[in-house]
Amino acid sequence: MAFEDRGVGLAALGAVFIADAESAIPTGGVKQFDVGTATVGEGSTGRWTNIGHLSAETLPEFNLEGGDATTRATWSNPQFRTTYDQVTGTVTLNSVQGDRQTLSLFFNGKIDTDGGVAFSLQKSEQKKALFILWKDSNTNERFAVYLPNTSLSFNSLPTLSNDNFVEYQVQGNILTSSSLPKDDNGRATGVKIYDAEAFDDSE
Numbered sequence: 001m002a003f004e005d006r007g008v009g010l011a012a013l014g015a016v017f018i019a020d021a022e023s024a025i026p027t028g029g030v031k032q033f034d035v036g037t038a039t040v041g042e043g044s045t046g047r048w049t050n051i052g053h054l055s056a057e058t059l060p061e062f063n064l065e066g067g068d069a070t071t072r073a074t075w076s077n078p079q080f081r082t083t084y085d086q087v088t089g090t091v092t093l094n095s096v097q098g099d100r101q102t103l104s105l106f107f108n109g110k111i112d113t114d115g116g117v118a119f120s121l122q123k124s125e126q127k128k129a130l131f132i133l134w135k136d137s138n139t140n141e142r143f144a145v146y147l148p149n150t151s152l153s154f155n156s157l158p159t160l161s162n163d164n165f166v167e168y169q170v171q172g173n174i175l176t177s178s179s180l181p182k183d184d185n186g187r188a189t190g191v192k193i194y195d196a197e198a199f200d201d202s203e
Contacts, residue, residue, distance in 0.1 A: 006141070006196060006197075007141070007195055007196055007197075009134070009135075009136035009139065009141050009143060009196065010136045010137070010138070011059060011134035011135075011136075011143075012134075012135065012136055012137040012138070013035045013134065013135040013137055014035065014054065014059070014060070014132070014133055014134040014135065015033075015034075015035045015036075015037070015050050015051075015054070015133050016050070016051050016054060016060065016093055016130060016131070016132050016133070017033060017037075017040060017048040017049060017050055017051070017130070017131040017133070018048065018049055018051055018105070018128050018129070018130055018131075019041070019047060019048045019049070019128065019129045019131075020127075020128065020129065021127035021128055021129050021148065021149050021150070022129060022148050022149055022177060022178060022179045023041075023048065023129040023148065023179075024148075024179055025131075025146065026040055026041030026042075026048065027041075029198075030131075030144060030146075030194050030198055030199055031199045031200070033048070033131060033133050033142075033144065034133070034135070034142065035133065035135050037050060038050050048129075048131060051093075051095060051097065051102060051105070052095065052097030052099070052102055053095065053096050053097045053165075054093065054094060054095055054096065054097075055094040055095070055096050055164075055165065055167050057094075057164050057165075057167075058094040058167060059094075060091060060092065060093050060094075060132055061091070061092045062089065062090070062091050062145075063089065063090045063091075063092070064087055064088070064089050065087070065088050065089075065090075066085045066086050066087040066088055067084050067085055067086075067087040068084070068085045069082050069083070069084055070082065070083050070084075070085070088173070088174075089173075089174035089190070089191070090171055090172060090173055090174060091130065091132070091145075091147065091150065091171070091172045091174060092155060092169060092170070092171045092172075093169070093170050093171075093172070094159075094167045094168070094169050095167065095168045095169075095170070096165035096166065096167055096168075097168075098158075098166060098168065100115065100116075100117050102168065103117040103168065104117050104119075105126075105170075106154050106168050106169075106170040107119040107154045107168075108123075108124055108126055108152075108153070108154070119154075123153040123154065124153070125151040125152065125153055125173075126151070126152040126153070127149065127150070127151060127152075128150055128152050128172070129146075129147065129148045129149065129150070130145075130146075130147040130150055130172060131144060131145075131146050131147075132144060132145045132146075132147070139196075141196035141199075142194075142196060142199045143193075143194060143195060143196060144193070144194040144198075144199075145191065145192070145193050145194075146191070146192040146193075146194065147172065147174055147177075147190065147191060148177035148179040148180060148190070148192075149174075149175040149176065149177040149178075149179070149190060150172035150173060150174055150175060151172060151173040151175060152170055152171070152172045153170070153171060154168075154169065154170050154171075155169040155170060155171040156169045174190050174191060175190055176188035176189065176190045177189065177190050180192055
């Protein structure tokens with residue numbers, strides 16, 4: 001493995017794009033996605049929309065649960081094989097974009113005739129694809145995580161503050177995807193990570 005300075009970045013700026021579940025990366029590749037881009041893609045490849053301003057205090061967070069290792073023995077070898085428990089993954093987003101379109105998305109709500117957004121506290125999933133982009137403002141290198149299939153639901157009511165912007169939180173359960181290739185063990189995958197070079201070389 002080459003030792004390079006490239007690929008070491010700060011998540012100084014970022015954006016999250018959303019599309020229908022299992023939406024592919026549009027023709028033209030990931031280089032079309034940037035922090036200030038409003039929409040990417042059209043037609044049969046799907047339309048990706050920037051969800052707007054996210055919190056600079058509470059960045060997108062990925063979390064894994066499970067995956068505990070168990071070492072299994074044979075009579076002649078006490079450390080013959082290691083197996084791992086099932087792993088589940090989530091991503092949590094904190095928006096500061098308090099407009100009705102964002103609120104209706106995060107809370108799976110209905111925009112009422114008076115402009116308010118009404119929603120039930122009984123959660124129901126929204127199947128969406130997410131493209132989570134971050135950018136180092138010193139090098140302008142971009143990186144991203146592509147989640148083609150997530151189940152979104154709100155995670156809390158608005159978090160109020162008089163020091164920072166009000167935050168609205170949504171959480172996505174990361175699901176396996178038919179849009180991604182299987183791994184070398186034949187297992188379905190659900191996450192794709194793009195390095196800085198992908199944003200240069202994608203066609």
